[in-house]
Amino acid sequence: MKKYTVQHSPFIVPTTDGKVIKEHFGLATNGNSDISIAHMIAPPGWSEPFQTPEFDEYTFILKGKKQFIIEGETVILSEGESIKIEKNTKVQYSNPFQDVCEYIAICKPAFSMELVNRDE
Template sequence: MKKYKVQNLPFIVPTNDGKLIEEHFGLASIKSELSIAHMVAPAKWSEPFQTPEFDEYTYIIKGKKQFVIEGDTIILEAGQSIKIEKGARIQYSNPFDEPCEYLAICLPAFSMDLVNREA
Protein backbone atom coordinates (compact mmCIF):
# COMPACT_ATOMS: atom_id res chain seq x y z
CA MET A 1 0.00 0.00 0.00
CA LYS A 2 1.35 3.43 -0.97
CA LYS A 3 1.95 5.96 1.76
CA TYR A 4 0.78 8.95 -0.30
CA LYS A 5 -2.25 10.17 -2.19
CA VAL A 6 -2.10 12.44 -5.23
CA GLN A 7 -5.18 14.60 -5.77
CA ASN A 8 -5.86 15.04 -9.48
CA LEU A 9 -9.57 15.76 -9.31
CA PRO A 10 -10.64 17.97 -6.39
CA PHE A 11 -14.31 18.05 -5.41
CA ILE A 12 -16.00 21.23 -6.69
CA VAL A 13 -18.34 22.32 -3.91
CA PRO A 14 -21.61 23.64 -5.35
CA THR A 15 -22.26 27.27 -4.40
CA ASN A 16 -24.90 29.85 -5.27
CA ASP A 17 -22.83 32.97 -4.58
CA GLY A 18 -20.24 32.79 -7.37
CA LYS A 19 -17.47 31.49 -5.11
CA LEU A 20 -15.25 28.69 -6.44
CA ILE A 21 -14.38 26.01 -3.88
CA GLU A 22 -12.11 23.14 -4.94
CA GLU A 23 -11.63 20.76 -2.03
CA HIS A 24 -8.44 18.74 -2.44
CA PHE A 25 -8.59 16.91 0.89
CA GLY A 26 -11.41 16.81 3.43
CA LEU A 27 -14.78 15.21 3.98
CA ALA A 28 -16.11 15.66 0.41
CA SER A 29 -13.00 14.52 -1.50
CA ILE A 30 -10.05 12.38 -0.35
CA LYS A 31 -11.04 11.71 3.27
CA SER A 32 -8.71 13.48 5.68
CA GLU A 33 -8.63 14.75 9.28
CA LEU A 34 -8.08 18.24 7.87
CA SER A 35 -9.37 19.95 4.77
CA ILE A 36 -7.42 21.82 2.11
CA ALA A 37 -9.34 23.90 -0.42
CA HIS A 38 -8.40 26.25 -3.23
CA MET A 39 -10.91 29.10 -3.39
CA VAL A 40 -11.73 32.14 -5.48
CA ALA A 41 -14.08 34.68 -3.93
CA PRO A 42 -15.58 37.03 -6.53
CA ALA A 43 -15.53 40.80 -6.12
CA LYS A 44 -18.18 42.11 -3.68
CA TRP A 45 -18.72 38.62 -2.16
CA SER A 46 -19.51 38.01 1.52
CA GLU A 47 -20.76 35.33 3.90
CA PRO A 48 -22.82 35.71 7.08
CA PHE A 49 -21.10 35.71 10.45
CA GLN A 50 -20.21 32.28 11.80
CA THR A 51 -18.54 30.66 14.80
CA PRO A 52 -16.70 27.59 13.45
CA GLU A 53 -15.72 24.61 15.56
CA PHE A 54 -12.41 24.24 13.67
CA ASP A 55 -9.19 26.21 13.30
CA GLU A 56 -8.86 27.81 9.87
CA TYR A 57 -5.64 28.82 8.17
CA THR A 58 -5.89 31.09 5.11
CA TYR A 59 -3.13 31.99 2.64
CA ILE A 60 -3.87 34.71 0.06
CA ILE A 61 -2.55 33.97 -3.43
CA LYS A 62 -4.03 36.94 -5.36
CA GLY A 63 -6.19 39.91 -4.44
CA LYS A 64 -7.40 40.86 -0.97
CA LYS A 65 -9.78 39.33 1.57
CA GLN A 66 -11.47 40.96 4.54
CA PHE A 67 -11.99 39.24 7.89
CA VAL A 68 -14.12 40.65 10.73
CA ILE A 69 -13.00 38.64 13.77
CA GLU A 70 -14.47 39.34 17.20
CA GLY A 71 -15.09 42.96 16.09
CA ASP A 72 -11.63 43.52 14.53
CA THR A 73 -11.42 44.16 10.78
CA ILE A 74 -8.36 42.65 9.10
CA ILE A 75 -7.50 42.88 5.41
CA LEU A 76 -4.97 40.43 3.98
CA GLU A 77 -3.22 40.77 0.63
CA ALA A 78 -1.32 38.34 -1.60
CA GLY A 79 1.49 36.61 0.30
CA GLN A 80 -0.11 37.07 3.73
CA SER A 81 -1.73 34.41 5.90
CA ILE A 82 -3.77 34.09 9.06
CA LYS A 83 -4.83 31.45 11.59
CA ILE A 84 -8.27 31.86 13.11
CA GLU A 85 -8.94 29.71 16.16
CA LYS A 86 -12.11 27.71 16.56
CA GLY A 87 -14.82 29.47 18.53
CA ALA A 88 -14.04 32.92 17.09
CA ARG A 89 -17.00 34.82 15.65
CA ILE A 90 -16.00 35.74 12.11
CA GLN A 91 -17.28 37.11 8.83
CA TYR A 92 -15.39 36.51 5.59
CA SER A 93 -15.79 38.87 2.63
CA ASN A 94 -14.23 40.34 -0.48
CA PRO A 95 -15.67 43.87 -0.65
CA PHE A 96 -13.03 44.82 -3.23
CA ASP A 97 -13.25 45.20 -7.01
CA GLU A 98 -11.07 42.18 -7.90
CA PRO A 99 -11.49 38.45 -7.14
CA CYS A 100 -9.50 36.97 -4.27
CA GLU A 101 -7.72 33.63 -4.75
CA TYR A 102 -6.64 31.78 -1.61
CA LEU A 103 -6.03 28.47 0.13
CA ALA A 104 -8.02 27.47 3.20
CA ILE A 105 -6.95 24.72 5.58
CA CYS A 106 -9.32 23.62 8.35
CA LEU A 107 -8.53 21.37 11.32
CA PRO A 108 -10.61 19.34 11.94
CA ALA A 109 -11.83 19.12 8.34
CA PHE A 110 -14.49 21.60 7.20
CA SER A 111 -18.06 20.47 7.74
CA MET A 112 -21.29 22.47 7.44
CA ASP A 113 -22.25 20.92 10.80
CA LEU A 114 -19.27 22.70 12.42
CA VAL A 115 -19.60 26.16 10.78
CA ASN A 116 -22.47 27.56 12.88
CA ARG A 117 -23.49 30.27 10.39
CA GLU A 118 -25.82 32.96 11.62
CA ALA A 119 -29.12 33.54 9.79
Protein backbone atom coordinates in the same frame (compact mmCIF):
# COMPACT_ATOMS: atom_id res chain seq x y z
CA MET B 1 1.20 0.23 -0.90
CA LYS B 2 1.81 3.91 -1.66
CA LYS B 3 2.42 6.22 1.25
CA TYR B 4 1.18 9.30 -0.61
CA THR B 5 -1.90 10.53 -2.43
CA VAL B 6 -1.82 12.88 -5.40
CA GLN B 7 -5.07 14.80 -5.87
CA HIS B 8 -5.85 15.26 -9.56
CA SER B 9 -9.57 15.92 -9.28
CA PRO B 10 -10.66 17.87 -6.22
CA PHE B 11 -14.32 17.95 -5.21
CA ILE B 12 -16.03 21.07 -6.61
CA VAL B 13 -18.38 22.29 -3.88
CA PRO B 14 -21.66 23.58 -5.35
CA THR B 15 -22.23 27.27 -4.51
CA THR B 16 -24.82 29.92 -5.33
CA ASP B 17 -22.73 33.02 -4.56
CA GLY B 18 -20.16 32.88 -7.39
CA LYS B 19 -17.39 31.52 -5.16
CA VAL B 20 -15.36 28.59 -6.49
CA ILE B 21 -14.42 25.96 -3.88
CA LYS B 22 -12.18 23.06 -4.87
CA GLU B 23 -11.63 20.75 -1.90
CA HIS B 24 -8.43 18.77 -2.42
CA PHE B 25 -8.61 16.83 0.85
CA GLY B 26 -11.40 16.66 3.43
CA LEU B 27 -14.81 15.20 4.16
CA ALA B 28 -16.30 15.75 0.69
CA THR B 29 -13.25 14.49 -1.20
CA ASN B 30 -11.94 11.51 0.73
CA GLY B 31 -13.93 11.36 3.97
CA ASN B 32 -11.07 12.76 6.07
CA SER B 33 -12.55 14.52 9.12
CA ASP B 34 -9.12 15.47 10.56
CA ILE B 35 -8.27 18.22 8.06
CA SER B 36 -9.56 19.89 4.94
CA ILE B 37 -7.55 21.74 2.30
CA ALA B 38 -9.33 23.79 -0.33
CA HIS B 39 -8.44 26.16 -3.16
CA MET B 40 -10.89 29.07 -3.18
CA ILE B 41 -11.70 31.86 -5.61
CA ALA B 42 -13.92 34.63 -4.21
CA PRO B 43 -15.37 37.09 -6.74
CA PRO B 44 -15.51 40.84 -6.09
CA GLY B 45 -18.38 41.70 -3.72
CA TRP B 46 -18.60 38.17 -2.24
CA SER B 47 -19.34 37.66 1.47
CA GLU B 48 -20.53 34.98 3.86
CA PRO B 49 -22.66 35.32 6.98
CA PHE B 50 -20.93 35.57 10.35
CA GLN B 51 -19.98 32.16 11.74
CA THR B 52 -18.41 30.64 14.85
CA PRO B 53 -16.67 27.48 13.57
CA GLU B 54 -15.66 24.54 15.73
CA PHE B 55 -12.40 24.23 13.79
CA ASP B 56 -9.20 26.25 13.42
CA GLU B 57 -9.01 27.86 9.99
CA TYR B 58 -5.81 28.86 8.25
CA THR B 59 -5.99 31.11 5.17
CA PHE B 60 -3.13 31.86 2.74
CA ILE B 61 -3.79 34.57 0.15
CA LEU B 62 -2.48 33.72 -3.33
CA LYS B 63 -3.93 36.69 -5.21
CA GLY B 64 -5.95 39.81 -4.37
CA LYS B 65 -7.22 40.78 -0.92
CA LYS B 66 -9.64 39.28 1.60
CA GLN B 67 -11.43 40.91 4.52
CA PHE B 68 -11.98 39.23 7.87
CA ILE B 69 -14.16 40.65 10.63
CA ILE B 70 -12.93 38.80 13.71
CA GLU B 71 -14.96 39.43 16.87
CA GLY B 72 -15.56 43.03 15.72
CA GLU B 73 -12.03 43.75 14.44
CA THR B 74 -11.51 44.20 10.69
CA VAL B 75 -8.37 42.59 9.25
CA ILE B 76 -7.44 42.79 5.55
CA LEU B 77 -4.88 40.41 4.08
CA SER B 78 -3.11 40.69 0.72
CA GLU B 79 -1.20 38.35 -1.55
CA GLY B 80 1.47 36.37 0.32
CA GLU B 81 -0.06 36.92 3.77
CA SER B 82 -1.71 34.31 5.98
CA ILE B 83 -3.78 34.05 9.13
CA LYS B 84 -4.91 31.44 11.65
CA ILE B 85 -8.30 31.96 13.25
CA GLU B 86 -8.87 29.77 16.28
CA LYS B 87 -11.99 27.65 16.66
CA ASN B 88 -14.96 29.13 18.50
CA THR B 89 -14.11 32.63 17.21
CA LYS B 90 -16.88 34.69 15.58
CA VAL B 91 -15.74 35.65 12.07
CA GLN B 92 -17.06 36.91 8.76
CA TYR B 93 -15.18 36.37 5.50
CA SER B 94 -15.64 38.67 2.51
CA ASN B 95 -14.12 40.19 -0.61
CA PRO B 96 -15.52 43.75 -0.75
CA PHE B 97 -12.77 44.70 -3.21
CA GLN B 98 -12.82 45.09 -7.01
CA ASP B 99 -10.49 42.19 -7.80
CA VAL B 100 -10.85 38.43 -7.44
CA CYS B 101 -9.35 36.92 -4.28
CA GLU B 102 -7.69 33.53 -4.65
CA TYR B 103 -6.62 31.67 -1.52
CA ILE B 104 -5.99 28.36 0.19
CA ALA B 105 -8.09 27.44 3.24
CA ILE B 106 -7.08 24.72 5.69
CA CYS B 107 -9.48 23.66 8.43
CA LYS B 108 -8.57 21.42 11.35
CA PRO B 109 -10.68 19.42 12.00
CA ALA B 110 -12.12 19.38 8.50
CA PHE B 111 -14.74 21.88 7.37
CA SER B 112 -18.31 20.65 7.67
CA MET B 113 -21.68 22.40 7.67
CA GLU B 114 -22.32 20.82 11.08
CA LEU B 115 -19.25 22.54 12.59
CA VAL B 116 -19.32 25.95 10.85
CA ASN B 117 -22.22 27.42 12.90
CA ARG B 118 -23.25 30.17 10.47
CA ASP B 119 -25.59 32.91 11.65
CA GLU B 120 -29.04 32.86 10.05
